[in-house]
Amino acid sequence: MRYLFAFKYILICGLLFISAEIAASNIIALDTIKIQKVDSAITKNVALTSKDKSWIFLNFGAAYCVNYSDIALKYPDFNSFPIALEYQHQGKWVGSLDYNIYFGNDVRTTGFFNNISNENGDIIDMNGHPAVIRARLRGFSSRAYISRNFYPYQKFTKKHLALQIGIGGGYSQTYIEYQVDQGTIPQIEGDNLSGYDKLAGGYQIAERIRIQYFNFNAISCVLGFDFIQGVAHSLRPWDFGNNKADNSAINEITTGVHFGLIIPIRVDQKLRDQEYFMD
Numbered sequence: 001m002r003y004l005f006a007f008k009y010i011l012i013c014g015l016l017f018i019s020a021e022i023a024a025s026n027i028i029a030l031d032t033i034k035i036q037k038v039d040s041a042i043t044k045n046v047a048l049t050s051k052d053k054s055w056i057f058l059n060f061g062a063a064y065c066v067n068y069s070d071i072a073l074k075y076p077d078f079n080s081f082p083i084a085l086e087y088q089h090q091g092k093w094v095g096s097l098d099y100n101i102y103f104g105n106d107v108r109t110t111g112f113f114n115n116i117s118n119e120n121g122d123i124i125d126m127n128g129h130p131a132v133i134r135a136r137l138r139g140f141s142s143r144a145y146i147s148r149n150f151y152p153y154q155k156f157t158k159k160h161l162a163l164q165i166g167i168g169g170g171y172s173q174t175y176i177e178y179q180v181d182q183g184t185i186p187q188i189e190g191d192n193l194s195g196y197d198k199l200a201g202g203y204q205i206a207e208r209i210r211i212q213y214f215n216f217n218a219i220s221c222v223l224g225f226d227f228i229q230g231v232a233h234s235l236r237p238w239d240f241g242n243n244k245a246d247n248s249a250i251n252e253i254t255t256g257v258h259f260g261l262i263i264p265i266r267v268d269q270k271l272r273d274q275e276y277f278m279d
Helices: 002-052 069-073 190-195
Strands: 054-068 077-089 093-104 134-150 161-179 200-213 220-234 250-268
Touching: 054 069, 054 220, 069 250, 077 134, 077 250, 093 161, 134 200, 161 220, 200 250
Parallel strands: none
Antiparallel strands: 054 077, 054 250, 077 093, 093 134, 134 161, 161 200, 200 220, 220 250
8 A cells, every 4th residue: 555655646746747847848938939029029120220210310511612603703612501401211212401501701892892982992981091891701592302322331331321312402592791890881881782782592403422421329420512503693673883783694503512410300110010028
């Protein structure tokens, strides 16, 4: 009887041990499936992060521009400070709206004041002295672009470095701002100023080539070249310098070197798989 009881005891313990092993195996297998599903979701999420997301960027920058053709007779060069809002679709197509503020100190005013200058070419101020007049370019442009990103170095940079080529169009306006001692040169102050400020505006087409470095977790940067062609006309009814209405076209050809910073402000992310979580 003692041996029969021991045999039954060993048999029951063995059955309990085998049952525990089977249950543990089932739990491990279930957890493995859950982990695999989580890993699959994370992997696909990461892939979507680098490839399938659509981004919105805010760009700030500075550019140095050189003019050619008619516009260069007044403004040989100038500086531009662009602000742009850019939408990038899945790392390929890019649409952007750019607003550029113009500043320039190289303004050629030869012949602008012939009708109010003396024989020496000087304008005499209220004190009887030759006036000191500083002329500066001011203006703006607003353009829309459609561009395409290429990744010639994708093997080494994993889509962090893109070559962007785009074309766009918009409107620009320029004028001359005069700095004088206020109240001493009434010839070019007040209502008379509009006859000498050369306010002009017109439409443009533009092309761009840029190299952009993207770091989606921090501020990125861009370096490139802009090529602009346009035709402007005077927006003043009368030109006091020439003593006539000036309706002639002003051809504008500009090239610029641009550097800017890129700030990501939103991400449109769509997960295509159900998320799984471990208990």
